[in-house]
Amino acid sequence: MTKGKISIKIFLAITGILLASFQVSAMDGTFIEFSNEAIISPVAESGESGSALAVGQETETRENLSLWQKFVTRYQQASLKVKILVGIVVYLIFSLTLLLLFILINRTIKTRERKQASNIKSIYQDELTNFLFGEEDQTFEFTGINHEINRDIFINELLSLHNNLFGEAANRLRDLYFNLELYKDSLRKVNYRNWSLKAKGFRELAQMDVKDANRNIAKYINSRNEMLRMESQQALVKLNEEDPLGFLDDLKYELTEWEQVNILDTLDYHQIYIESFDRWMTSENDSVVIFATRLAGHYKHIHSWPQVLNLLEHKNPKVRQFAIKTLDLLEVAENAGPLKEIYQQDQRLEEKDDDAFYNLNMDRNRLAAIEAMAAIATPADLPFLEQVLKTEKKFRILKRAVAITAGIKPGGPELLDQVFESADPELRKIIEITKQTAAQ
Amino acid sequence: MIEFFKVLQFIVENGIIILTIFIFGSYTALAIFSAIAMLRYMRKNSFVDYNVLLSSPLAPSISIIAPAFNEGKTIVDNIRSLLSLHYNDFEVIIINDGSTDDSLDKVIKAYDLVTVNLLYEEKLKTKPIRAIYKSQNKAFSKLVVIDKENGGKADALNAGINLTQKEYISAIDVDSILVEDALLIMAKPFLEESGHKIIASGGVIRIANSCKIEDGHITEVRLPRNFLARIQVLEYTRAFLMGRMAWSKLNGLLLISGAFGMFNRDVVINCGGYNTDLVGEDMELIVRMRRYMAERKEKYRVIYIPDPLCWTEVPSKLKVLVRQRDRWTRGTMESLFKHFKLFFNPRYKSLGLLGHPYWFFLEWLAPIIEFIGIVYFIIIAILGYPNWPFFFLLLATVYLFAITLSFWAVLFEELSFHRYNKRREVVKMLFTSLLEPILFHPVVLFSTLRGNFKFFIGEKTWGKMERQGFEENGENEVKEVEGEHPESDESPKTVSK
Structure with missing residues (x-):
């Protein structure tokens, strides 16, 4: 009998017993004992007709x-139990009414607010455009700018326009921001308790280059709130001209990849040049080391090569991985030796450890090392590649090693022919398909 | 014997009331958690510029894996829509799972495909692959099409996973519509991992019935005209905005919808990929991934994103809906029983102490208890013993609570994404929520019981379903079709009530 059939029989049996038991007890009248506060009628519970008189008197009184x-x-x-249920029902009716009213009123208010905001936005857009294309000495009035909500909309519009402009036009908007003393609004936001207003203040001040705010913002680079942390980092990159990434020295939290993406974007967008990232490659914060290494690769800082090379010895496999990738980007001919060493070292480490995630990192590192060999491999590297083809077990690494070997001439294709003879079926397949693809 | 029945009666009646209170409490707590998490997410999100990922060399690489079975009517447009997503380093892998229609021919012609000899490692066992295609046109260089023997959705997904080399995989239903920034938004949580490994992220599934669609993009969001579909809008809003948001916050999320989710490729492969023997493969994968991480004492999280990133059709016919819900129930049961070791097991932390027991009691057991309660009451009614005032009081409590939850869901939607712009649509949603417990809930209950029955007799079919494809006039629906096929690509999207 299948497992399913046994289960359904048990299921049916339990249901049957339950139903049967209810019937038996109902016929027996035993249901009634617990019923004055449950689904079974309290009238039925009394089970006696002797109290008819009392019931009659009660009915008469009730009718009045x-x-x-x-x-x-x-x-x-x-x-x-009944009292609790009545309480819940009353509460639910009350809250439903409130919810209904709130939803409908909120919809009306929001629609009106949106309309108003949209109107005032388009007014400010027009006024700002007129300002930009008007005469410099002309006096401009901005509608309702003293009103707090309008002022905030005005700042948003000004910043949005500023974000899309460069040169003279951007400078004029910046001057306007200062002339209208909007920086005071931004500075006030920094002092609010609400983190989102604070973060908004950071953004405004950074975009408008309010350098005086630097110290205020720097306080938040180790904030427990990750948004404040990130916004302060971004603002400081922009505001701290002398040392845009100086905050990395004091960063106690992990610099997430998302933060790294945003900092890099700020650096690129504002064309901020940093001479060297070496100083952060010795940081105790591994995420800072990784970021500095990535930046060195991104900006092709060849002078950082020795420092990156040192990181191949780092105890954190993830740091080693990014160091290998940076070496790949730097494309220095002398990379070959260290890459071979790191490949062999991480192969040995994997053999010692059973941890799946640790081994995954080792695999990634070996793959990265082989990938990095692609641009610099010469016939001198063939013995190493032969060793890889004979000992490597990971498909992805083998696949890459075969491709690199096939591209080394002279000697590469010949080595593949030679390895093919003693290779296992998987490696044979890789070699065959690689050769076919190369022939096409 | 009499004493036994007294005890039994006491247990049944009080048990039902206690369970009701427990359910009320759980949903209220989830709604509160969701509200807090949502508020924080919305505020946090107002500072995010996803475009920084578009050009960043640090952005992770992503493979979109989309199984297709007999999607001839829409597949060319759907692929075009996927290829136009805003992201830099991504590929689209379409797996033709032994379609019997002209899907493959249409794709080959439309995208100028030729067979290629691609090297890949078969880490996950799948049905044989007949051919792999790539385009000769550089504009479609991100597209890879796998043609394989039919093996079902899970098997097709595994075939796609075998082929990809990217860091993250995004499994989608090929006929779902993704918003253009879906990958940018979905990738972000993986970049934010700090101390915890992010193993998967999932987004809200929105209902596209009656929406206006042009060139594979939603151009106007409309509330479904079909009543059944409209009720599901409420149901999905409740489940996604009020349920999963809270579970994500509690790190107890057990399900990422098969319609759109993103996963860490290495973890998926190390876990053995999708289970091809189940009908609820999407839920089971998440449970297995979480279990895998917990057993290795790795810190991890499954993230949920409330942004409406994926739009899909829902059944607008009762028969199709019943089949879908029946299958979801079986999918839930498969995951719960297959991983019963997790049940109140402190070793698995939130997964064992919160997620699994919640799904066990509230998703699986609650409908069964509800059914027993109904049977019990019918018997009492037949015997003439019901305490009608108490019955109506209890009924009113349950009914009012159900519609209060729906009203809250409408409010969540209003205050967050506000996708239904017309006042009339909001009023319609509120009105629908009044009818839902009376008209829709019994259908769901019936489907759930049917699913339980089928599970216990060991039935594992998916049922017949085929999407008709999105029409530009907004008349989109899932329709039943003639002809038996072992599996369709319809994905179980279990939604908690």
Whole structure:
């Protein structure tokens, strides 16, 4: 009998027993014992007709009461369970009414606010455009700018326009920001308790280059709130001209990849040049080391090569991985030796450890080392590649090693022919397909 | 014997009330957690510029894996829509899972495909692959098409996973519509990992029935005209905005919808990929991935994103809906029973102490208890013993609570993404929520019981379903078709109530 069939029989048997038991107990009248506060009728519970007189008197008294009084009397006599349920029902009706009103009123208010905001936005857009294309000595009035909400919309519009402009036009908007003393609004935001307003303040001040705010913002680079942390980092990259990444020295939290992406974007967008990232490659914060290494690769800092090379000895496999990738980007001919060493070292480490994630890092490092060999491999590297082809077990690494070997001339294709003879079926397949693809 | 029945009666009646209170409490707590998480997400998100990922050399690489079975009507447009997503380093792998229609021919012609000899490692066992295609046109260089023997959705996904070399995989239903920034938004949580490994992320699934669609993009969001589909809008809003948001916050999320999710490729492969023997492969994969991480004492998280990133059709016919829900129930049961070791097991932390027991009691057991309660009451009614005032009081409590939850869901939607712009649509949603417990819930209950029955007799079919494809006039729906096929690509999207 299948497992499914046994299960359904048990299921049916339990259901049958339950149903049968209810029937038996119902016929027996035993249901009634617990029923005055449950689904079974309390009238049935009494089970006696002897109390008919009392019931009759009660009915007469009840008939003289108003509906509300009847309800109150019944409620007072009810059990705790009933009282709780009545309480819940009243609460739910009340909250439903409130919710309904809130949803409908909120919709009306939001629609109106949106319309108003959209109107004022388009007014400010027009006024700002007129300002930009108007005469420099002309006096401009901006509609309702003293109103707090309008002022905030105005700042948003000004910043949005500023973000899309360069040169003279951007400078004029910046001057306007200072002339209208909007920086005071931004500085005030930094002092708010609400983190989102604070972060908004950071953004505004950074975009408008309010250098005086530097110290205020720097306080938040180790904030527990990750958004404040990130916004302060971004602002400091922009505001701290002398040392845009100086905050990395003091960073206690992990610099997430998302933060790295944003900092790099700020550096690129504002064309901020940093001479060297070497100083952060010795940081105790591994994420800072990784970021500095990535930046060195991204900006092709050849002078950082020795420092990156040192990182191949780093205890954190992830740091080693990014160091290998940076070496790949730097494309220095002398990379070959260290890459071979790191490949062999991480192969040995993997053999010692059973941890799947640790081994995954080792695999990635070996793959990265082989990838990095692609641009610099010469016939002198063939013995190493032969060793890889004979000992490597990971498909992805083998596949890459075969491709690199096939590209080394002279000697590469010949080595593949030679390895093919003693290779296992998987490696044979890789060699065959690589050769076919190369022939195409 | 009499004493036994008294005890039994006491247990049944009080048990039902206690369970009701427990369910009320759980949903209320989830709604509160969701509200807090949502508020924080919305505020946080107002500072995010996803475009920084577009050009960043630090952005992770992603493979979109989309199985297709007999999608001839829409596959060319759907692929075009996927290729136009805003992301830099990504590829689109379409797996033709032994379609019997002209899907493959259409794709080959439309995208100028030729067979290629690609090297890949078969880490996950799948049905044989007939051919792999790539385009000769450089404009479609991101596209890879696998033609394989039919093996079902899970098997097709595994075939796609074998082929990809990217860091993250995004499994989608090929006929779902993704918003253009979907990959940018979905990739972000993986970049934010700090101390915890992010193993998967999932987004809200929105209902596209009646929406206006042009060139594979939603151009106007409309509330479905079909009543059944409209009820599901409420249901999905409740489940996604009020349920999963909270579970993500509690790190107890057990399900990422098969319609759109993103996963860490290495973890998926190390876990053995999708289980091809189940009908609820998407939920089971997440449970297995979480279990894998917990057993290795790795810190991890499954993230949920409330942004409406994926739009899909839902059944607008009762028969199709019943089949879908029946299958979801079986999918849930498969995952719960297959991983029963997790049940209140402190070793698995939030997964064992919160996620698994919650799904066990509230997703699986609650409908069964509800059914027993109904049967019990019918018997009492037949015997003439019901305490009608108490019955109506209890019924009113449950009904009012159900619609309160729906009203909250409408409010969440209003305050967050506000996708239904017309006032009339909001009123319609509120009105629908009044009818849902009366008209829709019994259908769901019936489907769930049917699913339980089928599970216990060991039935593992998916049922017949075929999407008709999105029409530009907004008349989109899932329709039943003639002809038996072992599996369709319809994905189980279990939604908690």
